[in-house]
Amino acid sequence: MTATIPGTLTGEMLIAGTPVRGTGKEVRAFDPTAGQTLEPAYRHGDSTHVETACAAAAEAFGAYRATTSEQRAQFLESIAANIEAIKDDLIARTVAESGLPQARITGEVGRTTGQLRLFASVLREGSWNGARIDPALPDRTPLPRPDLRQRFIPLGPVAVFSASNFPLAFSVAGGDTASALAAGCPVVVKAHDAHPGTSELVARAITEAVASAGLPAGTFSLLFGTGQELGIALVTDPRIKAVGFTGSRTGGTALVAAAAARPEPIPVYAEMSSINPVFLLDGALNSRGAELGKAFVGSLTMGSGQFCTNPGLVIAVDGPGLTSFVAAAAEALGKAPATPMLTPSIARSYNSGVESLSEAAELIGRGEAAGSETCGQAALFTTDAASFLASDALQAEVFGSSSLIVRCADADEVRAVADGIEGQLTVTVHADDSDLDAAAKLLPVLELKAGRILFGGWPTGVEVCHAMVHGGPFPATSDSRTTSVGSRAIERYLRPVCYQDVPKSLLPSAIADGNPDDLWRRIDGQLSQD
C-alpha cells in the first residue's frame, strides 16, 4: 500500500495554498519498522518562505477573524471531513513514517477529527466570546457610568510546531492548529521531519477546506525546516503573535527565549517535559501490588513509551507490597517486545538516556532485546528517596519505555519526594479506602505540581473534553495557566477588548443589544442568556 502513496505526494510545502519546493536540506521519512527511507524527498524552507507565509497570514487575518463562529465551525468540520476522505492513504503513510501500530494511528485519526469537531461545538456554544456587559448608569453620582462591553478577539497569526509522537493529533491539524483556527487566528505550521508525508497529506486537507470555504489562502501554511533556523525565524517574525509547541525541553525553552527577546514579546505555549510520577499508597500496594505492577508496564510500554504522559517515575514506601509490584513489573517487562521508535535519532536519545540512568540508579528489569537499532528496549530502574532528591539526572525525562522506582522509608519521605519533583503534566495516585487519609494529605502537594491528578488508572490516555488539563507547571509547560488539550485550549489565542459607549450599529454581535447570537453573557457580573 505504501507504494501507491508516494505518487500522490509532491514533496512540497504548502504556503498560502501554493505548493512550494524548499531550497535547503533534503529530508526523507524513515520507516522504522521496515528500516528503510520513504519517497518523496522534502526540502527545508528558508527565511524567504517564512516571510511569504507570515505575510500571507497577516494579510488573511482581517478577513479570517471577521468570519462568524458558525463559518469557522463549518470550516473546522470541513477539515475533519477532508481528513476522513483520505483516511486509508493517510493511515498507511503515517504508520510507515512513525512505526506506530495501525490501530493506534486509526484511533489518532478519530482523535484529530474529534478535536476539530469539539472546537466547532465550542464555537457554536459561544462562551469563548467572553461576552460581558455593564450597562450605562447615567444617573449614578458622583459620576455616571458609561456603557461598557467586553469580548475576546484573536491574537493574530499563530505559529504551530508539530510533535514527533502524535503525527496527527499534535501535528499539522492537531490540537494547537484546531484551537488557533477556532479562535480566528491564521496558522503557520512547521512540520516535523519525522512525518513529512503525513504532514503534506493533512496540509492538503486543510488547504482544500480553506479554498472551499472561500477563506483567504494565507489562513494556513505548512513549512518544512529545522527548529533552530526556520523555527526561530518563524517565532521572531513580528507578524506572529503566539506560538504552540509540543516537543523537547531544549526545543521549547529555545522558542520561549526567542519569543521573550522579541521587541514585542509574545506568548509561547510549549508542552515540554514530564515524567508523570505515580504514587502507590500502602493499602493499594499491599492489596494488589502484583496487579498494579503488571498494569504499570502496560502503560509504560504503550507506543514504545513515546507519550508525554508516560509514567517515568514510581514512588512508594518500601515493603512487601512494593516488592510484589517490582517483581510483577520486572516479569511483565521481560516479556515486553522491543518496538520501533519514531525515528533513529529518538531511539539513540532513548538509549543514551537509559545509559545515564544505569550510572545513577540500579537496573531491575529490561524488556526483550531490540532486534534493530531503531527499536526501544524497555528499562526499569530503582533508587532510594535521598539519592533521587539529590540528583537532577534522575528527574530528567527519558523519552521512551524507561521508568524509575523510588523506594521511600515512610510516608514523610514520600511527601518529601512529592515536594521535590519539578512541574508535571500528570501525577497518579493508587489508593485504597484505607489510604484516603494519606491521600488527603498528599493531594495539596500534588495540586501544586501537575495539571492533572489521577486516582487509579494510568496517565497515558488524555481525554479530549471540557474538563481536561494537558498542561502544568514548568518544565511540563512554559505556561501553566492553560491547557493544550480540551476546549479551554482556545483561550490561549484570545485577548479581551472593552467597548465603551460604542454606537449600537458598530457593536460586534456577541455584545450587541438583544443578544442576537444567543450567548451566555455576564450582565453586571451575572450570567444570563437574555
Place this chain on the structure above:
Amino acid sequence: MTATIPGTLTGEMLIAGTPVRGTGKEVRAFDPTAGQTLEPAYRHGDSTHVETACAAAAEAFGAYRATTSEQRAQFLESIAANIEAIKDDLIARTVAESGLPQARITGEVGRTTGQLRLFASVLREGSWNGARIDPALPDRTPLPRPDLRQRFIPLGPVAVFSASNFPLAFSVAGGDTASALAAGCPVVVKAHDAHPGTSELVARAITEAVASAGLPAGTFSLLFGTGQELGIALVTDPRIKAVGFTGSRTGGTALVAAAAARPEPIPVYAEMSSINPVFLLDGALNSRGAELGKAFVGSLTMGSGQFCTNPGLVIAVDGPGLTSFVAAAAEALGKAPATPMLTPSIARSYNSGVESLSEAAELIGRGEAAGSETCGQAALFTTDAASFLASDALQAEVFGSSSLIVRCADADEVRAVADGIEGQLTVTVHADDSDLDAAAKLLPVLELKAGRILFGGWPTGVEVCHAMVHGGPFPATSDSRTTSVGSRAIERYLRPVCYQDVPKSLLPSAIADGNPDDLWRRIDGQLSQD
C-alpha cells in the same frame, strides 16, 4: 493635620506582620505642593528582607489557599473597613506625599475599598473557580471515559510593585493586591518611594486584617527598596510565582526579562506605556471642534496628566474643524495652571520629555508657567502624519500633561497612523452619525491596537467593573491576555487543575457532587447551576 501623622508612622517595613527597619538607603516622602520633605525616614530593605518575606509567603500559601471563598471575601472586606477607619489620616498623608488634590485622593480611597469589595463579590459569585465536570461514561466504546473535573487554583506567592500615580488604587492594597489575595495568593508588595507613609498606613490596615482573620502572617508583607535591586531579587526569588507591576516601560521590561530568565519562568503582568490616541472624525470635528478642544484639555491636564490613560496623541484630518479644535485647546491650555507633579524626578522626566518633543514637533500651546520645579507646565505639539510615522520619539510616552496632534491629509492617512501606532491601553474615537461609515472601517484596526475602545468621552477615568479591560498589546502591557482593572483581573493568578477519578471524599467543594457551593459549572460543556 499632616503634623500629627508622622507620630503614627514608624518608618518600618511590615514583613509577615512584624515591623522591620530597613538597612539601606534612607528615603523620605516629599510634599511637592509645600516643597518640603516629610518625616519619618524610611530605609530600603535588602535581600535578607526579600528572603524573609518570600519564605513567610511560601509558608503561608498552603493555609491561605485552603480558606473558603467566603473567608477570603470577608478578609478583603475587613481590609476595606480598616482603610476606611483611618481614612482622614490616610487622605491627609497621601495628599501631602502625592501633591494630588484632596478630592481626587478621597475618590481614590473609595475606589480602593470598592475594588476590594468587588473581589469579595467575585469570590462569592464563584465563577472564578472555573468549575467543569465531564462525568464518567463507563459504557462508552471502544474505551470508557473516566470522571474528569476541573477547577482553578492559585499560582502561589505574588510580588506586587506599587505605582507612583495611584498611591492607593494601584499600590499596597490596590487592584493587583486585591486580585491576587482574592485568588488565594499571598502577596509581597514593593512600596513606591514616592509615598512611603501611605504605604505604611495601608500595609498596617492589611496586616491587622490578616491577624484578625487568623490567617498566616506571611499572607502579606510590605518591603521598601529600589526596583533594580530589591525588585529584581523579589522577582527572581523561586517562591514568587507571578508579578503585578504598574510603572514605566523601562522598569516593566526589566522585570519581564528577569522573570523570563529564571530557571522557572513566571508570568509578569506589567502595565507600562500608553499614549492613548484620540481619533477625531470629520463630522464630529466640524460640528463641535472647539467644544472637543476644550474638553480634551480637561482630560489632558487632570491630575497633572499623570494617568496611564492620559490622551497623549490626537489624530485628525486637517481642515477648519481641526483648526477650531486646536485654537480652543491652545486657549484652554493657556489658562491651565501648572500643578504639582508626584515627585521631583517625575517633574524632571516630564520636562525632558517636553524638550525632546520640542525638537521633533511644532509647539502650539503651553499651560501657565510653573512657579516651582516640581510643577508640570502643560504642552501641546503638532506634526504631520509622515513625520509621526517616521519617528519613534514622537510615539514615546511623556508622562504628564503633554500631547501631540497629528494632522493627516485624508482618511487613508488617518488609517495609516492607526496602523502604525504601538499597542495602547485605550483608543478614543469622536464620531458623529455622519462618521459611522468611517468609524466602522477604523474599528477593526483599533481593536488590534488597544484593550479599550471609547466612543465619545476621554480615556482618563477607568471604571472598576466586570467588562473593563485595562490592558492591551505591548508595550501598553507585557501580557495582553488579561486586565489589571475589573473582575477579570483575578484570572491572572490562577491555573486550571484536572481531577480524574478522584474519590468523592477528596474532591474540592467547587467540583463536588451536588454542587455544595451553588456554583455555575460547565457540565459536559454546558453551563448549569445544578
